[in-house]
Structures are given as structure tokens and as C-alpha cells.
Amino acid sequence: MIPCKPIGQRLTTLFLSVFVFSFINIVSAQDGKTIFNNKCASCHTMGKDAIGPNLQGVVSRWESMDMLRMWIKDFNKAIAAGSPRAKEVVTFSPTSMQMFDGNITEDELTAVIDYADKWQPPVVQTPNGEPQKGNDNAVIFGVISLVLAIIALILMQVNSNLKKLSDDAEGISRPDPVPFYKNKVYIAMIAILFFIVGGYYVTKGAIGLGRQKGYQPVQPIYYSHKVHAGINQINCLFCHGSAWESKTAGIPSVNVCMNCHKGINEYIKGPKLYTEDGEEVNGTAEIAKLYKAAGFDPKNPAAWDPSMAKPIEWIKIHNLPDHVYFNHSQHIKAGKVQCQTCHGEITEMDEVKQASELSMGWCVNCHRNTKVNFNYTDSTGNRFYSIYEKFHNDIKTGKMDSVTVKDIGGLECQKCHY
Amino acid sequence: MKKISLITICIATVAALVSCNKVRRSPGRAYMPDMTYSRAYETYASTEALQDQKVHYNAMPVTGTMAQGDMTWVYPYKNDSIGYIQSASVTNPLKADSIKIDMKEAERLYLIYCGICHGDKLDGNGPLWKDGNGPFPSKPKDFIGDDLMRKMPEGTMFHSVTYGKNNMGSYASQLSTVQRWMVIDYIKSKQGGVQAAKDTATTTVPKP
Numbered sequence: 301m302i303p304c305k306p307i308g309q310r311l312t313t314l315f316l317s318v319f320v321f322s323f324i325n326i327v328s329a330q331d332g333k334t335i336f337n338n339k340c341a342s343c344h345t346m347g348k349d350a351i352g353p354n355l356q357g358v359v360s361r362w363e364s365m366d367m368l369r370m371w372i373k374d375f376n377k378a379i380a381a382g383s384p385r386a387k388e389v390v391t392f393s394p395t396s397m398q399m400f401d402g403n404i405t406e407d408e409l410t411a412v413i414d415y416a417d418k419w420q421p422p423v424v425q426t427p428n429g430e431p432q433k434g435n436d437n438a439v440i441f442g443v444i445s446l447v448l449a450i451i452a453l454i455l456m457q458v459n460s461n462l463k464k465l466s467d468d469a470e471g472i473s474r475p476d477p478v479p480f481y482k483n484k485v486y487i488a489m490i491a492i493l494f495f496i497v498g499g500y501y502v503t504k505g506a507i508g509l510g511r512q513k514g515y516q517p518v519q520p521i522y523y524s525h526k527v528h529a530g531i532n533q534i535n536c537l538f539c540h541g542s543a544w545e546s547k548t549a550g551i552p553s554v555n556v557c558m559n560c561h562k563g564i565n566e567y568i569k570g571p572k573l574y575t576e577d578g579e580e581v582n583g584t585a586e587i588a589k590l591y592k593a594a595g596f597d598p599k600n601p602a603a604w605d606p607s608m609a610k611p612i613e614w615i616k617i618h619n620l621p622d623h624v625y626f627n628h629s630q631h632i633k634a635g636k637v638q639c640q641t642c643h644g645e646i647t648e649m650d651e652v653k654q655a656s657e658l659s660m661g662w663c664v665n666c667h668r669n670t671k672v673n674f675n676y677t678d679s680t681g682n683r684f685y686s687i688y689e690k691f692h693n694d695i696k697t698g699k700m701d702s703v704t705v706k707d708i709g710g711l712e713c714q715k716c717h718y
Numbered sequence: 719m720k721k722i723s724l725i726t727i728c729i730a731t732v733a734a735l736v737s738c739n740k741v742r743r744s745p746g747r748a749y750m751p752d753m754t755y756s757r758a759y760e761t762y763a764s765t766e767a768l769q770d771q772k773v774h775y776n777a778m779p780v781t782g783t784m785a786q787g788d789m790t791w792v793y794p795y796k797n798d799s800i801g802y803i804q805s806a807s808v809t810n811p812l813k814a815d816s817i818k819i820d821m822k823e824a825e826r827l828y829l830i831y832c833g834i835c836h837g838d839k840l841d842g843n844g845p846l847w848k849d850g851n852g853p854f855p856s857k858p859k860d861f862i863g864d865d866l867m868r869k870m871p872e873g874t875m876f877h878s879v880t881y882g883k884n885n886m887g888s889y890a891s892q893l894s895t896v897q898r899w900m901v902i903d904y905i906k907s908k909q910g911g912v913q914a915a916k917d918t919a920t921t922t923v924p925k926p
Binding site: 337338341342343344345348350351395398446450508509510511512514515516517518532533534535537538541547548551553555556558559560562563564565567569570576577616619621622623653 | 725728729741742743744745746747748749753754755756757761762829830831834845846849850851852853854855856857858859860866882884885886887888889891892
């Protein structure tokens with residue numbers, strides 16, 4: 301016997317179930333992305349093949365939804381069931397897929413398949429960043445002073461002409477006026493001015509010989525420190541790790557680049573890039589240059605042989621003369637100096653330029669002013685400083701309030717020249 | 719007329735001076751080149767000239783030598799699927815030698831080399847992933863929330879850090895053997911001492 305429900309009760313149940321199901325649908329549509337990011341994104345990337353294949357439109361590639369679900373839960377079962385797609389896709393990568401049986405609910409599975417199947421690439425909106433213009437104030441001031449100088453000259457000429465006219469009208473006869481280029485006062489003034497200005501530039505040029513402040517060479521690959529260290533917050537030591545433990549800061553070898561760029565093969569998410577000369581740079585093409593050096597084919601990552609990589613010949617920017625010794629680890633590990641203290645705001649530089657003078661005066665000034673962390677008794681301090689007994693006593697008795705690099709021999713010639 | 723031409727020349731000179739490119743592409747000259755440019759081979763200097771003199775230098779460590787401060791312990795397994803399974807049996811040699819691990823240093827190393835992807839909080843959400851908004855195409859493993867990672871034996875972690883796994887590259891060139899073990903110990907301590915189950919390697923079954 302079939303129990304017969306009143307029609308009103310049936311309708312209510314129907315409405316309720318429709319309501320509940322639609323609600324569940326909304327939830328799962330939203331959750332698809334979260335579930336994908338948590339469970340699948342380690343191997344699958346939407347829009348392109350990664351460790352796992354691209355999942356966009358995945359349902360159409362499988363003969364049945366059941367088989368796809370069976371594959372996700374346990375791919376061995378799907379192969380055993382004789383699915384042709386399973387046999388095909390199992391050869392996609394040397395890494396086999398994780399089995400999600402018991403790790404994912406049926407609803408989550410539906411949601412995540414739905415999300416991946418219907419995924420569409422987002423419309424990329426790159427902000428229109430303009431290349432930064434240099435400071436034009438100097439030009440404006442120069443033009444203004446030039447104009448003023450010309451006006452002054454004209455006024456002086458007008459003045460002497462008027463004087464001559466009034467003298468003629470009053471009948472006073474004076475000797476013929478000396479033209480301004482024969483006037484000794486003018487010549488003397490111009491000579492002194494020339495001597496001062498010329499002397500300034502000659503001295504400046506002579507001091508600048510062998511110094512490279514502002515040096516900004518064109519590197520073999522447009523590598524933006526702003527994108528890597530600034531936007532993506534990669535620690536300086538990730539690539540320049542030997543700065544912590546050796547004299548040289550170290551230029552990363554190709555394998556360090558490839559640690560990330562094996563996966564990151566295009567530049568789409570960051571701001572537009574420009575060279576210092578204002579030309580736009582295609583980031584993806586620059587990554588392709590790295591692949592060329594590494595001998596890496598992004599279409600066939602499994603075939604990559606890292607030992608065949610060729611070094612990229614980056615151009616060294618910060619050069620000290622051979623007669624100066626400089627040690628990075630001494631400064632950043634023992635001295636706890638930030639990289640930016642000497643190298644400037646690297647995180648803002650697309651193309652790196654030398655921010656500091658790197659002259660002896662610049663070194664010595666810093667050694668005079670920088671205080672040493674003398675407090676070796678706590679864990680932050682350097683135990684080496686315990687040998688400076690006199691300074692510790694002086695600090696205790698209040699004779700000194702701090703110790704600078706100069707006090708512990710930072711101005712000795714032999715520290716840097718030997 | 720003469721004056722006008724003089725003024726024109728002045729303006730032209732100023733215009734020529736200011737229109738010069740400000741970008742400095744050349745390193746400039748030196749006073750005494752023999753004291754500035756090293757005659758000895760500097761770091762990263764090209765060694766091609768040495769080849770002509772029959773000196774074969776390849777920048778690789780001599781076989782049988784070890785880096786200063788590194789350990790004598792050698793990881794025994796190869797970079798293949800068998801080595802990956804075998805790695806589960808490897809335990810931290812620093813603990814076997816009861817060497818005290820400097821956790822502050824381990825944390826520093828983690829934050830520099832691992833945190834960029836796996837996150838400062840070990841939640842797999844570092845600046846390169848940023849909930850899928852970063853540039854990295856695949857989600858880094860979550861050490862805290864992912865049961866698989868909590869149960870992963872430290873030897874398997876060492877295998878992955880040494881040889882790389884999936885989209886992660888090898889960190890053997892950036893972290894020494896000691897440093898790799900320090901970082902793994904840091905991760906394990908942050909995971910709260912979950913005992914490594916020996917059989918967890920079966921969750922990702924390598925293909926036969």
C-alpha cells in the first residue's frame with residue numbers, strides 16, 4: 301500500500317527540497333575553488349599542464365563521469381576497470397597521482413570537478429604603469445638662469461645706450477665707450493667665472509675617476525629585482541646566500557633560478573616592465589632566455605638535464621679596486637648591516653644601479669658613525685667583543701656610552717689594504 | 719645679427735647638455751688600472767684562458783673532499799622512485815650524534831629558503847603562492863594542515879629537499895647537509911612532534 305500524502309504537504313516538501321538543493325549548489329560552486337586550491341593545486345595548474353595535466357574541460361575527455369571519479373579516488377581501480385582515458389593519462393608524468401579515496405567527500409568531488417571543468421582564464425588587467433621620468437628641476441632652473449642672464453645683459457646694453465643718448469643731448473663729450481668684449485672688468489669677471497666653473501668640473505671629474513656611482517649596465521637577461529625581491533618578497537640571501545658566509549655575495553647559478561622558474565614560465569601577474577631607456581620589456585620572453593641558458597624545454601620538463609646548463613654572464617656592478625679588501629659576511633653576519641645600507645633600495649630597482657659611492661671616504665664615514673653591538677652577554681651580541689676589556693670597563697664607569705667601528709680598529713689601514 | 723647667433727649657440731649647447739642620457743651604462747675609467755683590475759683570478763672571472771694553458775678547472779669539488787663545517791654523513795639513496803621509498807627509513811643523523819640543533823639558525827634558514835613558498839607559518843601559503851594570486855603555478859605543501867606532510871618521515875623530506883620533488887627544485891646547492899637536516903628538524907618541531915609512521919610512503923605509490 302502506498303501512503304498517500306495530501307497535495308499541500310507534497311508541494312511543501314518539493315519546495316523545501318528544491319530550496320535546499322539550490323542552496324547546496326551555491327555552496328559547492330563557491331567551494332570548488334577552495335577545495336581545488338587545498339587538494340589539487342599542488343600538482344594541477346588551471347589553464348596549463350603542470351605536474352598534472354590541465355583540468356579545464358576535463359569531463360569531456362573522460363568517457364564517463366563515474367570513471368573520472370573513480371580515477372580521482374584511486375587511479376589503479378580506473379586502470380583496472382579498463383578505462384582507455386585512464387591508460388592514456390597515467391603516462392602523463394613520472395609522478396603518479398595522489399589517491400583521494402576517503403580524503404574527499406562525494407559533494408566535494410562534484411564541486412571540484414565542476415569548478416575545474418568550467419574554469420575560464422581570468423581577464424588579465426595589467427595596470428598601465430608609466431616609466432618613471434627623471435628629475436627635470438635642474439633643467440628648469442638652468443633655463444631660468446640663462447634667460448635671466450640674457451635679460452641682465454640686454455638691460456646693461458640698454459643702460460649704456462641710454463646714458464650715451466643723454467650725454468649727447470646734454471652735450472657732454474666722453475671718450476668712446478669700450479665695447480664689452482674689450483672691457484677689462486668684464487674679461488676679468490669672465491675669466492674668474494670660467495676658472496671657478498671649469499675648476500669645479502675638472503676636480504669633480506678627477507675625483508670620479510675610478511668610481512662607478514650610478515653604474516647601471518644592461519644585463520644579459522632583464523632581471524627585475526623589484527619584481528623578485530620587492531613584489532614577491534624573496535629574501536636577498538635566497539639567491540646571494542654566500543654573502544652570509546663568505547667574502548663574495550655570490551651570483552646565483554642557473555639552477556637557483558630554475559628552482560622556481562621550472563614552474564613559473566610566464567610573467568603575467570606583475571606590473572609592466574620598462575628598461576631605464578623607457579622601452580617596454582616582455583617578461584615571458586626574458587624567462588625564455590633563462591630557459592635557453594638552462595637548456596630547459598618548458599613543453600617537456602621531464603627531459604631537462606641540469607648538468608648541460610650554461611652559465612649566464614651577468615655583469616658585475618659593484619666593483620672595488622683590487623687594492624681594497626671587502627668581506628660581505630663580516631658586514632652582514634657579524635656587523636648585522638642591512639643589504640640596503642650600501643646597495644640602496646634594491647627592492648625598488650628594476651635594473652640595478654650602484655647606489656653608493658664605494659669610495660674610501662664613504663667607507664670611513666660609516667665606520668666612524670656605526671655603533672657596534674657590544675652587548676655580547678645576550679644571545680644577539682657577538683662574543684668576539686668580550687676581548688675589549690677596557691671598553692667594557694669604560695662603558696660600565698660611564699666614560700663611553702657606545703663603541704663605534706672606529707674604536708675597534710675600523711680605521712686601521714691594514715684592515716682593508718694589505 | 720651676431721648677438722642672435724651667439725644666443726642660439728648658447729641655447730643649443732645647454733639643450734645638448736641636458737638632453738644627454740642620464741643612465742650610466744659604462745663603468746668609467748680608472749686611475750691606475752694595474753692596481754684596480756686583479757691579475758689573480760677573481761670570483762666568477764672567466765677561466766677560459768686557463769683552458770688554453772692546459773689547466774682544466776671545472777669548479778666542482780674534488781671527489782672525496784667535504785665542505786668546511788659539513789658532516790661526514792652521506793645520504794645513501796639515489797634520485798629515483800626506489801630511493802624515494804627507501805628514504806623513509808633514514809633518520810636525522812644530527813639527533814643520532816646528539817648534536818644540539820640551533821633552532822634560531824634553523825628558523826632563519828627556513829624563512830629564507832622555504833618560507834618563500836611554504837609560508838612563514840608553514841601553512842603552504844608563502845608570498846609566491848598567496849592563495850593562488852602569486853606567480854607560482856602549483857600550491858606548495860602545507861606542513862601544518864596537511865596530514866600527509868605531518869606524517870611524512872624526515873628521511874623522505876630530506877630526499878625531497880636534496881633532489882627536488884615535483885615543482886620544487888633541489889636545494890642541495892643552497893643548503894648544506896647539516897643545514898637541510900636543521901631545517902627538517904625545525905619543520906618537525908613546528909608540526910608538534912607527530913611521530914612519523916613508517917608506512918605513509920604508500921599514500922603516494924610510485925609507479926612500478
